[in-house]
Amino acid sequence: MDQTVISFDWARMLLGEAPPSFLWEILFRTVVIYIYTFGLIRWIGGRSISQLSLVEFLLVIALGSAVGDSLFYPDVPLLHAMLVITVIVLINKGLDFLILRSDSAQTAIDGKPNWLVENGRLNIEQSSDRGMGKSEVMALLRLEGVRNLGEVENAFLEANGDLSVFLADPPRPGMPIVPPQEIRPLPQIDVHTSGAARIEGLCCFECGTLRAGDETECHHCGHDVWTPALVAPSVRV
Template sequence: MDQPVIPFDLARMFIGEQPPLFYAEILFRTVLIYLYTLVMLRWIGGRGVAQLSLVEFLLVIALGSAVGDAMFYPEVPLLAAMAVITTVVFVNKVLDRLIVRFDRAKRTLDGRPIALVRDGHILLDAMSHRDLGIAEIKSMLRLAGVENLGELRVAYLEAGGGLSVFRAHPPRPGLSLVPPQHLLNPAPAKDKPLAMDGQTCCGICGVSTGAQIIATRGRCGNCDGQTWQAPEWPPGIDDELKGSSKPME
């Protein structure tokens, strides 16, 4: 039978039953687990950590566990928890200094921005780098206030998960992002008259091409899709700009 817990037993609270050398093991275990978790979070990438950097995200996890265990479990010595907290904060400060002083360390720990959209169409390379789907990219763009891919010159997914949007001047006709697609977007184009100025755009990634691809049932060279629809002008474009616009290349 387990011995009953004696309240305010200072030896149990601060030291526990472990030998003194166990504290050296705690330091080793903390550093090892911290670095291993950092590698795993780096593998997950910016999608998994939202607006926090990987180092900040890991700091929250590590401190939350160390602080919580010491508060709730009487068998966890306070000195052991304090050793873990001190080690985590020290490692975090070292990594912070490396990130501030060395660009290579920042790229290694936090990653680098990835282009999601360029010249009005979604880049498929971004999906493989960050494990994103096209629907997720479109959702992120809508949250950034983008209604049509034709508005964009380039959009970047930052290392911390934020989205940087740079708009095209002037905008061009492109794929509408306004949901729900089956109600608000035009139906897939089935013949040339549905395409604007002899152009059509991929209904999946937004790549524009000549409308003849519809008749030949060709596939998109970017995403391999076969859904084609008429490009739309972004909202708020005046008729003068529409009339002076040249067909997309």
């Protein structure tokens, strides 16, 4: 039968059921596991968090669990924890070997880039593959200093999550993304209404594709709402 838990039992809250001398064992465990794990990480090569691949991110999670449990659980032997840590690192090293030797393995393990922006228009289907909405793509572009989709020739979301942006020279008319539409909504024009079909210089409100001729629906995404296509002022150095 389980013991009754006494609320605000300071001895239980601070020390648990282990004797106070177990704190020295925790200190010893922490030092041993830290030094051992640090040596293995140095062996496989570490990168900053922003540069972690999917495999390396999984390595961090797995190591975190294996290392954490061994630090303060008295029923987890150090050799058992060190064996788990070693196996995790060896699996990671094996995956790194496959990535280096095979392009198909690299694509299967790390994934492949997604083509988010092509010639000033959004590739909605590509961003959807990565679970990204239109607003998130535009936020990433703004972080790169982009103010208008017409400034962008191509933008790729790399397999590691970084955004690669290649600017158009010269910029073309496109959909403004500064300020964000959530702050200042863009005007929406329905060319089906009387007289609106003759308006020139429009782009698709959904993907930013420039309107061709007198089309009423975007030939790229099929939406029929448009907004004025503007050219961003030239302030880039």
